[in-house]
Amino acid sequence: MDLKAGIAAWVPRVTTIVAFLLASAMTAAAATANLSVSLSATSDAETYTATISNGGPDTATNVSLTASLPTGIIPINVTPAPACAFDFPGTMVHCTLGSIPNGGSTVVTIAIHPITIGAKTMTAQVSAAETDPSPGDNAASASPSINAVGISDVQVTLLDAPDPIRVGQALYYIASVLNIQDDSAQNVIVEVTVPAGVTLVGAVSSRGACTATGRRFACPLGVLNPSETAYALVVVVPTTSGYIWASALASLTTPDPNPDNNSAAARTWVNP
Numbered sequence: 001m002d003l004k005a006g007i008a009a010w011v012p013r014v015t016t017i018v019a020f021l022l023a024s025a026m027t028a029a030a031a032t033a034n035l036s037v038s039l040s041a042t043s044d045a046e047t048y049t050a051t052i053s054n055g056g057p058d059t060a061t062n063v064s065l066t067a068s069l070p071t072g073i074i075p076i077n078v079t080p081a082p083a084c085a086f087d088f089p090g091t092m093v094h095c096t097l098g099s100i101p102n103g104g105s106t107v108v109t110i111a112i113h114p115i116t117i118g119a120k121t122m123t124a125q126v127s128a129a130e131t132d133p134s135p136g137d138n139a140a141s142a143s144p145s146i147n148a149v150g151i152s153d154v155q156v157t158l159l160d161a162p163d164p165i166r167v168g169q170a171l172y173y174i175a176s177v178l179n180i181q182d183d184s185a186q187n188v189i190v191e192v193t194v195p196a197g198v199t200l201v202g203a204v205s206s207r208g209a210c211t212a213t214g215r216r217f218a219c220p221l222g223v224l225n226p227s228e229t230a231y232a233l234v235v236v237v238p239t240t241s242g243y244i245w246a247s248a249l250a251s252l253t254t255p256d257p258n259p260d261n262n263s264a265a266a267r268t269w270v271n272p
Contacts, residue, residue: 030131033056033132035054035126036042052126060101062233064126070112070122079146125139154256156250175219186229188222198248206232217234247264250263
């Protein structure tokens with residue numbers, strides 16, 4: 001075999017070897033990140049916690065989490081925001097979590113309110129831009145089961161009397177809180193904030209005493225059953241003329257799906 005023929009015979013072999021070496025180099029350079037997710041839930045199915053961990057060996061980039069919400073719930077809140085958000089129908093959570101270093105983790109907390117009883121199964125799935133050598137732990141689920149539900153919608157109104165009024169006369173603010181939903185509202189508090197330019201006289205509620213902090217009176221009302229109303233009365237004496245404004249705000253520990261009616265305001269004209 002002459003030299004030219006020998007070279008020609010070796011060319012395919014060299015090409016194969018080079019291709020193999022290049023492929024090996026590319027494989028060695030490809031980043032891998034072993035992502036995993038665990039999902040836990042409180043017994044009342046109101047808080048789910050997803051923990052996303054990176055077992056390495058490389059940093060996980062473009063990490064995302066998708067969670068499928070149970071049926072028969074109202075979405076309440078998800079953190080961290082704005083990295084995580086509910087979709088428009090309120091059936092999914094989508095998170096764009098950025099990067100997680102080797103050995104690092106991040107936590108996503110999802111708050112919901114069940115409105116039906118039974119198992120409340122949530123599933124979560126994570127992914128990243130890198131190859132995952134162990135994809136079997138990229139999904140998790142939690143299925144707490146509940147036997148009772150509760151949701152309340154409290155409505156606040158604020159009345160002022162008399163209006164108009166004169167400087168030096170007693171002005172009465174009456175804040176009323178009505179539970180217009182089907183379940184009892186727990187730990188209801190109404191706070192009445194009075195304007196500047198008045199002298200504070202005192203406050204009392206239909207459920208007991210109120211406490212003052214500056215110009216704000218906090219009146220605990222306790223439990224409000226469906227269709228039940230409680231009141232707070234605040235008395236002040238205006239010291240300046242013109243329009244003055246007061247506001248009332250109700251809070252409760254039972255989930256309230258309609259916070260827009262939890263506050264009210266009153267404007268009073270004060271004559272000299």
